[in-house]
Amino acid sequence: MNNETLLKVEGLKKYFPILGGVIRKPVGWVKAVDGVSFEVKKGETLGLVGESGCGKTTTGRCIMHLIEPTDGQIHFNQDGNWVEVNDQSINKLRRDMQIIFQDPYSSLNPRMRIQDIIAEPMEAQGIGKNKKERYAEVAELMAAVGLSPQQMRRFPHEFSGGQRQRIGIARALALRPKLIVCDEPVSALDVSVQAQVLNLLEDLQEKFGLTYLFIAHDLSVVQHISNRVAVMYLGQIVEMAAVEELFENPKHPYTEALFSAIPVPNPDAQFKQILLEGDVPSPSNPPSGCYFHPRCRYAQDICRQTAPVLSEVGGGHQVACHLADQLDLMGVSQFSADAGA
């Protein structure tokens, strides 16, 4: 890993309109992503965690330009040149940026053979002289993701979930991209298959020099694969740090609460869970001040009035909390140690 930045996201916003009335005009906005900024360095894996509906997937899809962002800039480092991701540039950037989807069942066209699914990126981008050449490449890609090239003429329904996810990975690799957005690639798989696919992703990262933006809600998965982790809550990044730093020394009360929810494999454990009260507020009508204050057990007056900004607290550790330097929060090992005691 070097220090070159590959992707820069600045002030990304995506508001979805709530349409009402006969003429379907917007009566409100769902702020799915509300001012997200981060950078991804070449060769690293940035984990993006948060609960359902916090805007992780929307962020990933905005980066791939599958949905148009409401505001903010996304820049991609294409061989030393910063290219803004927009309608004009996106088609050239597709070769460098790819995405792996969450659901291995709906992400493969049931009417296409595997060879055509994996060859499609090359066909769409005009790579390879003819079908034969592309199919030869498909066979190589299938071998690279651990599938037998003899199965290339089969249809998706003839494969298991884990195999289908491997097909999705092979399709994403076909253009030899530099960045792959992994949109919860293992959350639809069972645990033993999850491990295989994660190991495959790590092997491929080494082999092809890939950079991952790894979106997930499973903290242990993120801890395993990421170099750095960003925690999202209600469309905003609340904390971002290197993986060991974040897991051992969280600075945001929401991160702490997430860690307390990681199950400990000990039946006698006395759980010391931090139960968050209430539900996630509606992203169409977020609370004042810090979005997390209604559920935060440390909340003070300032949290209700002013929104904290994401700021550096040393060592590349960024957090959006007014009380970051006052609180002494528990890391993952403390929770499991306490639980074991």
Added chain:
Amino acid sequence: METTTSTLSKPESYLKLTLRQLGRNRSAKSGLIILSLLILSAVLAPQLAPYDPLEMDFTVRLAPPSAEHWFGTDEFGRDILSMLLYGGRISLLVGVVAVTFALFFGVTFGVLAGYFPKLDNLIMRITDVWLAFPTFLLAIAIVAILGPGLTNAMIAVGVASTPQYIRVVRGAVLSVKEQEYIAAAKALGARNGRIILSHVLPNVMAPIIILSTLQFGSAILSAAGLSFLGLGVQPPTPEWGAMAFASRSYIRQAIWMGIFPGVAILLMVLGFNLLGDGLRDVLDPRMKQ
């Protein structure tokens, strides 16, 4: 690499595979048999027909089925079997032309409306107005404008059944469009035309095929209705629907005049329905072993 080269050998074409599966599907097979018999008899009508279908013989008016006239004769002494054989040509032609017409325009506008949200409102509001007219009434109005005759009747039936295709296709496209493989195709840089042709259309085939089989039957019936009103096929050209309608005044004396054309229509509609059901199963690769 030996294994990979063997799999790279020319793959069996999709059509061939489908036809092989079709032979294994019992409902499709019965449908195919019925339809091939009907089509064959229509094509070979000049060879098969025992009499000239237009030849009147007043000595055998309203004759019951017999050795000379297997299906009996009508009020002018024409041989019903011969009329049915020739009439099959008209009915098949009407079905094919009207359904193809509706299929082409219905699928085109349905896909446009479902795929491009900006066109959706415009196309669907027009379709709603179109659908508000009963199919048959609309067909009558169109023939009234264009003038009676076989060609105009076929166009009228086609136009009148187009909005149903638009609705069905749009609905199917809307649901397919939300699938992740569409997002995946966009992410790898496929253009709209490619996405529509290779991802959307193959996945909306099933409802289109089912609808077409149903439309085939109703197109034949609508055309028959138009003939009855004197707006479609002009007498003395034999046509199943017209024959069935003409029989109504003689239902007490000569029941065979109505029964045989009715059975012919029934067989043809049944054949298309069986074939459509079988095709749906075969075209769905999840059913393939």
